[in-house]
Amino acid sequence: MDSDLRKNVLRANALPDALQDLDINHEDDSDSEEAEAQAQPLTELPFPPLTKQHILNCSYHEWHPKYKAITPKARLIPLTEPFLDYLRADGIILPEDDDDPPVTWSDNDSGVFSSETETDDTDGANDGEADIAAQWRHVHNNIKATIKELGGNVVPKLNWSAPKDATWINAGNSMECRNPGDIYLLLKSSDFITHDLGHAFDDCIDDGPAPQIDYHLALRKTVQLNPSLEFRCFVRNREILGICQRDQNHFEFLFNMQDKLRERIQHFFEKRLKHTFPDPNFAFDVYIPPPHERVWLIDVNPWALRTDPLLFSWLELLTMSGPTPQQTKEPKTVRLQLRTEGKSSADANPPAEEQKDGESSDEEEEIWTPEIRLIGSDDPEAYSFSTQKYSAHKLPKDVVDASTGGEGQLREFAQQWKELLEKQREQAEESEAD
Known part of the structure; x- marks a missing residue:
């Protein structure tokens, strides 16, 4: 009986060490799995x-x-x-x-x-x-x-x-x-x-x-609408991540007012859309006519591949870092201390301690601002004169299909077209004879 008790005590004493070894091995496995997952490239947009x-x-x-x-x-x-x-x-x-x-x-x-x-x-x-x-x-x-x-x-x-x-x-x-x-x-x-x-x-x-x-x-x-003043905004988790112009041309005057435009759009979003649209992720289009004080909502688009990201890529929008909770929290209440009778302003507001190097305060906390992208004068998009918008939709579908089906299909389409024209010519001649 004493022998069995001694064995159980030894087992109990050895259990924490075994659990610790198990945790270490489990952590090693988790780290290796995480590293392996990070090493694998994305096969689809997240x-x-x-x-x-x-x-x-x-x-x-x-x-x-x-x-x-x-x-x-x-x-x-x-x-x-x-x-x-x-x-x-x-x-x-x-x-x-x-x-x-x-x-x-x-x-x-x-x-x-x-x-x-x-x-x-x-x-x-x-x-x-x-x-x-x-x-x-x-x-x-x-x-x-x-x-x-x-x-x-x-x-x-x-x-x-x-x-x-x-x-x-x-x-x-x-x-x-x-x-x-x-x-x-x-x-x-x-x-x-x-x-x-x-x-x-x-x-x-x-x-x-x-x-x-x-x-x-x-x-x-x-x-x-002035196309230079239309912008697309991308919202993830109810925060604007990016803003870009919709028209794919260079407008020099936009660069001098981009901070004002971003401020107007951000204020519009915070007041009108942030807490009223039912989904946390979406894109919306706005128009800011002169004198650039009022923002008009033009359209709302799904947070999906079907929506054109324009000057961004969907991979960027899905993986870029957003604002921290501290950067998105509501501004603190400002306390104003009134001057009391018989006291100077210096007595009523004692000087704050001198801030040491490396220290930070809430007032100096970095404020989140969404990125705004405009087409520069040296961007290739500004000189795509040969590319027309929606050019793929300007031909009958059978013509487009024939052009992508190789030389044989294109030749067959040309023959069918020739026969159709010949048939119409014959019908016209018969109509004239009647």
Whole structure:
């Protein structure tokens, strides 16, 4: 019995040493695993999980009512399912309005323009008499009334995107629209709008069934914005990490006022967006017109790869150091000591002890300021004259596909195009003979 007791005592005495050795070995293993993890390069950008709710929060119709007072004048028009079907349908058929005849532009004929009033021998019916907008006539009328309300000139936008890639098809090569037909032409010609309609939740995590999207058409009163004064701001953990200009050109005057611009944007964010937007991570666009005292909110974008980081990279934005808790805490209350009767100011406020070298005070604590990036005169972006914006969207998709499919596919496309032109020539000759 004494022998067993002695063995147990020896085991108990040896247990702390064993546990200490175990902890040391465990720490060594943890250090080696951490070093190994740090040594491995990133295989994908470390985005937080992209949720469908975050995408919805960045939809124009979700955030605009809350921030209506700080955005340019705009109106929202709810869209019905028949109108959405019209936007998704192939071909461009503009509804008849007043005395203007309907016009068709079909994707099936590789961009060949034709009139809806032409007869079709296959069905023997004249579709030109049908009202393409019959099922969404009230939407059409709302659009007409809103254009008139906003002064007769508007810029369209769907929930997340504006049809900036389709301005080539609009008169004046701009997004300015004076009638509903201009709006429909832009919306149906835009790849950005197609993405909004069919791929809004791409790259989102599987956190349940996709919610119903309430699609809205936003019509903004046309105002002349100076592109040099538009900026994109990137927010992570409810702090602005970076600010950069949106227009990819050099503007020398911005460098002399960048501190003022940063201060204006930071104050605007702290007062208007920091504690009111539902997500901690997002990007937002602002406009600061002369005299550069007021900031206007233009757009809110998801914290996701689909948002253009412009002069930053997403790797930078996801990995750069943010402000410390001390740099983001609220400013301390300042105590003012009133001078009492019979005492001098020196008596009322005794001198502070002389600060020694190396000591720091709260007043001297470094204040966090987000980085602001502008395009310099020697930056390559300032001289990209040969590159047009959205140039990849200015050709029919079948042409782009053929150009990337090698010489054989391009030759096949050229042959099909030749046959199509020959067929049209024959039809024209038959029409003249009749």
